[in-house]
Amino acid sequence: MPTLNWIGKDKVVNHHLDVPYRTLDTQYTFQSCKQTAGDSAPNMESDNLIIHGDNLEALKALLPHYEGRVKCIYIDPPYNTGNEGWVYNDNVNDPKIKRWLNNVVGKEGEDLSRHDKWLCMMYPRLKLLHKLLAEDGAIFISIDDSEQANLKLVMDEIFGANNFVSTVIWRKNYAPKSSAKYLSEDHEYIIIYTRKLTDWAINLMPRTEKQDKAYKNPDNDPRGLWRPNNLAARNFYSKGTYSIECPGGRIIAGPPPGSYWRVSEEKFWDMNRDNRIWWGKDGNGVPAPKIFLSEVKQGVVPQTFWSYEEVGHTQEAKKEVISILDSQASDSVFSTPKPVRLIERILQLGSKPGDIILDSFAGSGTTAHAVLNLNRQDGGKRKFILVEMEDYAETITAERVRRVMLSNFTPPHQLHIIDDQPETESFSYCTLGESLFDEEGNINPAVPIEKLREYIWFTETRLGGTPQLYKPQSPATHEDAGTSYWLGTCDDTAYYFCYEPEAATTLNLSLLTHIRERAGQYIIYADASTLADTFLQQHRIIFKKIPRDISRL
Structure with a gap:
């Protein structure tokens, strides 16, 4: 390309x-x-x-x-x-x-x-x-x-x-x-x-009134408004060269020179029996298939x-x-x-x-x-x-x-x-x-904590939407201050953002005592961790360091 x-x-x-x-x-x-x-x-x-x-x-x-x-x-x-x-x-x-x-x-x-x-x-x-x-x-x-x-x-x-x-x-x-x-x-x-x-x-x-204006119903057809269509077409059709006898007695030897009837003779008379052919007011007009307004695209x-x-x-x-x-x-x-x-x-x-x-x-x-x-x-x-x-x-x-x-x-x-x-x-x-991060890549302390929580929640779950629909869980749903770090649970994974603007946070056994959500996996953000990798793996915990492991949109 x-x-x-x-x-x-x-x-x-x-x-x-x-x-x-x-x-x-x-x-x-x-x-x-x-x-x-x-x-x-x-x-x-x-x-x-x-x-x-x-x-x-x-x-x-x-x-x-x-x-x-x-x-x-x-x-x-x-x-x-x-x-x-x-x-x-x-x-x-x-x-x-x-x-x-x-x-x-x-x-x-x-x-x-x-x-x-x-x-x-x-x-x-x-x-x-x-x-x-x-x-x-x-x-x-x-x-x-x-x-x-x-x-x-x-x-x-x-x-x-x-x-x-x-x-x-x-x-x-x-x-x-x-x-x-x-x-x-x-x-x-x-x-x-x-x-x-x-x-x-x-x-x-x-549809406009102008487009619908062509549809009338001169024979009071119970199917409603219709307009006549041309029976002849220029595209070759092997079954489209028959003669037609009108109800008024007129014989039409075939389609106009260089054209063909659109439908076969058998199909034509089937349409006529269904009152889908218009022969004109005197019954001797060139037959015209009816196109009903109720059957055309409503647009x-x-x-x-x-x-x-x-x-x-x-x-x-x-x-x-x-x-x-x-x-x-x-x-x-x-x-x-x-x-x-x-x-x-x-x-x-x-x-x-x-x-x-x-x-x-x-x-x-x-x-x-x-x-x-x-x-x-x-x-x-x-x-x-x-x-x-x-x-x-x-x-x-x-x-x-x-x-x-x-x-x-x-x-x-x-x-x-x-x-x-x-x-x-x-x-x-x-x-x-405010920008979420400063020029060194650190979290901007001037950014409201709820904005940070929404950002982390989105980058982890990609759950977009209005804040009313997809806002991270309120800390008020937990019993103590430690679990206010919980963002929410998605696809059996619980997310925690352990962040304090004025102090460093550490993922340790003391912090884990506040983890109350039941989930198959835990993703926990903190400034540092003192837990061994084997312990984290055993308890299905993924540690992410702030701000290093925060995804950038």
Whole structure:
């Protein structure tokens, strides 16, 4: 398989492993129910997250709870067009990206072209997104011609060429740009990959009134609406050349020249006896097999060309952002946002009502808006995770989501306040907290003990999920302080994390007297051990030294 090489690639191929694991700190939780609308609830956590921070570190921080659980990822990364005026600085000269490149790629980074920089920035992020994606999930990436070819090769390398689904063309403009140097670009691409194509199934598009309009029932068939189909086809069929006598007496000598009847003569008359052939009002028409609406797919196979009439255009997207935020500033910040209808189409194809959706280049929060819209339409419980590194994460991204939750956004670009909100909608606003380890590899004493316990539990068991579902056991379930080290038991293995921020812990006979859980095997973390290897083996104990034996994500 062809692979893409660029300056700095060798420095970033495994860089996702070196990204420090940082905690996620909930700053507040917003709820839309009238009793608490607008209130901050710092002690609560929502299934919906908006994270302010570098998306590389944020994706790493999500691993303990979400690895392999995200069903649909949509990202709209910088297109790398060289346009300095865009907030993302999409020629990748943003100071934050430049500092990152200097640290990771080193002096070699001084010679990078803007394409090298873009690839260095994207590669580790795509590696982490691959880890977060469920095996039956899909990732949708918006891009234009600036990096489309490079992105396709990188995605083949990370996700596998055999997991490529298709490339969608979205017509984003409805009028040519007179300022275009050569051709006015009317389209962008959406590249689609799965984690494992054999496990993924795309959803059908709902049928439209226009598609169903052709179905009628002029003969009052009790099976309901139907439409006539063409009996003739161009494909050769050895049994498809017979003559037909119509009920009205007309003789049809055979199919039109160069074509054949679709079914054999025997099959044709069987269909007629079942009233599945339409002969026209006078009984002398060319016979047409009936296709009943009740028997066709209750959905439409999606196509790869999406027009702005179907899914919106960039001007519509700008009006949406301005209408919701009621601020002209948002127009200057987001010159090319995505319309809600476009993201709704992606979520309709790639998610189900209970799935987790992730957008790590969140921008103005369109993805969350689309999730809320779909949930309101079908009663679903989709959950969103947004990551935004820019300073407007709270004032624009979170603010837009907050206002949508308190309102009913209805095209064309009007915001209607809901007086009787049916259910509570919420999100937790998070920032990146402390790094778990310092530069020497030691545990950072500033990290809360519960965050350490959750991390150890995940790296040992790979039980991802929300903290409510997979949180390590509470120390309060034990009788004395010594057994507060117990994390939980999984697959007949009991896990203990014997750690004290201010003192060293030792695995010895005294500590073992506090081990109360019955299990086939024990994995015990401590700073040191005084027990002989033969004793440990005899009692099915695996000792792991802190911090040496703590796995790095």
